[in-house]
Amino acid sequence: MKYLLGVDIGTSGARSAVLTEEGDFVKSAYTTHTYNIPNPGWAEQEADVYWESFCEVAKEAAEWVEEQNGELAGLSISGLTPDVLPINKKGEAIYPAILWLDRRGTDEDEWIRKNIGEEKVFELSANTVDPYYGLVELLWLKNKEPEIYKKAYKFLNVKDYVAYKVTGEITMDYTQAGCTGIGFDIRNKRWDPEMFNKLGLDIEKMPMLVECEQVIGHTQPEIEEATGLEPGIPVVAGAGDAMASMMAAGISEVGENVVALGTSAVWGFLGESDEFAKNMLVTPAVGYKDMYLTSAAPAFTGGVFKWMRDEIMKDVEDGAYDTMNEEAAKINPGADGLITLPYFAGERSPVWDARARGVVLGLSTDHTRAQLFRSGLEAVAFALLDSLKYIRESGTEISDDMVVTGGMAKSKLLREILANALNMNVIYIGGNVSAEVGVAYIAGRGVGIFDSYEVAKDKLEVIDKIEPDPEINEIYEDYYEKVYKKMHPALEEIFADNYDIRAKVDKIMEARK
Structure with missing residues (x-):
């Protein structure tokens, strides 16, 4: 039997989920990690922590599939977002990942508001200006750690760093780009050269952008011992953790919405219009090329x-x-x-x-x-x-x-x-509504096992309904x-x-x- 593997790299741990080719959830694994607070308002973590967590949960899943005499037909990864992780040309992390919880970029936030303006940023990206966004964190890195910025070959986020370690390919999916914000042209799904020029950031240091369901590469032989993953498994780009969770909840029609209630909350609304709501978090929708996900966050x-x-x-x-x-x-x-x-x-x-x-x-x-x-x-x-x-x-x-x-x-x-x-x-x-399950569905779409995300909706059950x-x-x-x-x-x-x-x-x- 063919199986699909989804792995979520979260703020406080990593989880894996194995699905059958019918979309049934059959196996999970979990490990914990944490983040560091070196200064008030900061939140960061060493890249090796995330890789080790991935290896642990992926290996347990792969061994289970092998015990069933099964085959992993596809893998995808979701993760915390946004974050900024600089790597050198060897693919080595040269600074801790600056996480979504981090608020160190307040000076850069004010500079962007004053010199570029919230309206310009909103017109391009459908998002606002805040230290939360990846490009504000990146501007902080350039201003406060110029040697690190100069040495960096690419700036990734955590889940795409893990995907790079798995495949050797450097990419970023559209939902992560939306959360990176500021310089992302949300309608044309590209990095905007003019905005990067205004920010004083090097656009060539950013990853290539891809659809969430795109196969970005295959598992490399050199990771087999650490991860248990056989070489040649197709790896699908994946999505941000909240966006992956929404796919597990079967969100597929305009007006449908789902809120993931965890340490933070992300409440996503699926819509077609590009008349975006201000002061929200907006990303391209997973799986629907002409739709957007507006999120209260x-x-x-x-x-x-x-x-x-x-x-x-x-x-x-x-x-x-x-x-x-x-x-x-x-x-x-x-x-x-x-x-x-x-x-x-x-x-x-x-x-x-x-x-x-x-x-x-x-x-x-x-x-x-x-x-x-x-x-x-x-x-x-x-x-x-x-x-x-x-x-x-x-x-x-x-x-x-x-x-x-x-x-x-x-x-x-x-x-x-x-x-x-x-x-x-x-x-x-009820059912299995989580980022790792959602990203396993994304893997299934990417490798052609699932025709649509309706398969996720079919696996859900209503446990409770409360009216106001x-x-x-x-x-x-x-x-x-x-x-x-x-x-x-x-x-x-x-x-x-x-x-x-x-x-x-x-x-x-x-x-x-």
């Missing part, structure tokens, strides 16, 4: 709840999340006036403020950790609602149904909060309109001053060591 949603677990429940060995959800469920909507702004790692859509930080508003003596837990969950809903308002204003077609996936979607309380805050039907789907409560929706609308949406505008200048003061203090204290 708040930076740190489930991450807030995880931070609460790590800091408040750190002495609880088992069942911490269950306890947090149980306690939060006993609290009224609005957490008795406790509103959390989830900007712990800055914010992406819709405010795009790298200097913003988390806020808990309304603390009083009658509050307990239970209100804090509920407020952490409600912060996910408010952050998504903040983007939904922008998307609706753009005229983007949106279904009444919101499909949810990811680790945070396991919380029924969160699903109820989402339904009531967003005034949408929240559909929790109109009365509770009014409560959340009040909190959103009168409190939440006013918090960032009121605090924006304070955030900037606080950020600058901390940076100055860090510099002074570092000099004293």
Whole structure:
């Protein structure tokens, strides 16, 4: 039997998924890694960490296929996005990968806004300007590490670096290019020479761009021992992790949408129009050449709840999340006036403020950790609602149904909060809805085993559907309109001053060591 292998290289680990040629999920493997924070607001990791994680999960999958007397007919890789990893002509990484969580490029962000302008960037790329985007990170590298920039032959992202190690081919798929932003011409799917010239960046240092389903090469003999992958397996370009997850959720029609709820949240809407919504994350759609994926992408949603677990429940060995959800469920909507702004790692859509930080508003003596837990969950809903308002204003077609996936979607309380805050039907789907499964479907399309992505939709099951409560929706609308949406505008200048003061203090204290 023929099998397909998908591997996702994530922020905190790597996963593999094996599918049959009928699209059935049959095997998975998982390994963990982490990232480094060498300075406040930074997030990076050595390239070898990702390669080792890939090798571990790929080898387990390949050995299982061999035990079944099967054949791997195709492989594809998804990964965290965006990120910037410089390599030399030998293909060696010469600097750690600068990750999507990293906010070090604030000076470069301001320079682009002032000298090029958000409108010019939006007209070309359908995206905005923020340190999140890969080309802002790359401009930081040129300005702050000029020797590294000069020595670099190409700038890859993590998953395409792994694909290069597997195939020897240097490419980047269109979804990763969309997240790289700034200099990507989204309508013509190319790097824009004029914008690169304005940025002062070398366009020849960027990878060749390819369709997500394109076969970019084959597994090389020299990686067989490390990965267990036989030589000659076709390797398909793949996609960013959130975009791959959406393919596993069977998104295929205009207006359909799905949100992946993890450390961050990415809520993708499939559409045909190139009248793009501002302040969102926009990429070409996987599998549909004339369609786009508009995504609301708040930076740190489930991450807030995880931070609460790590800091408040750190002495609880088992069942911490269950306890947090149980306690939060006993609290009224609005957490008795406790509103959390989830900007712990800055914010992406819709405010795009790298200097913003988390806020808990309304603390009083009658509050307990239970209100804090509920407020952490409600912060996910408010952050998504903040983007939904922008998307609706753009005229983007949106279904009444919101499909949810990811680790945070396991919380029924969160699903109820989402339904009531967003005034949408929240559909929790079962099956195997994850980036590694989605990218295995992409591999199947690339090598011609699957005719369409309908095969993914056919494998799903609806576990739960929650409809909104109109009365509770009014409560959340009040909190959103009168409190939440006013918090960032009121605090924006304070955030900037606080950020600058901390940076100055860090510099002074570092000099004293």
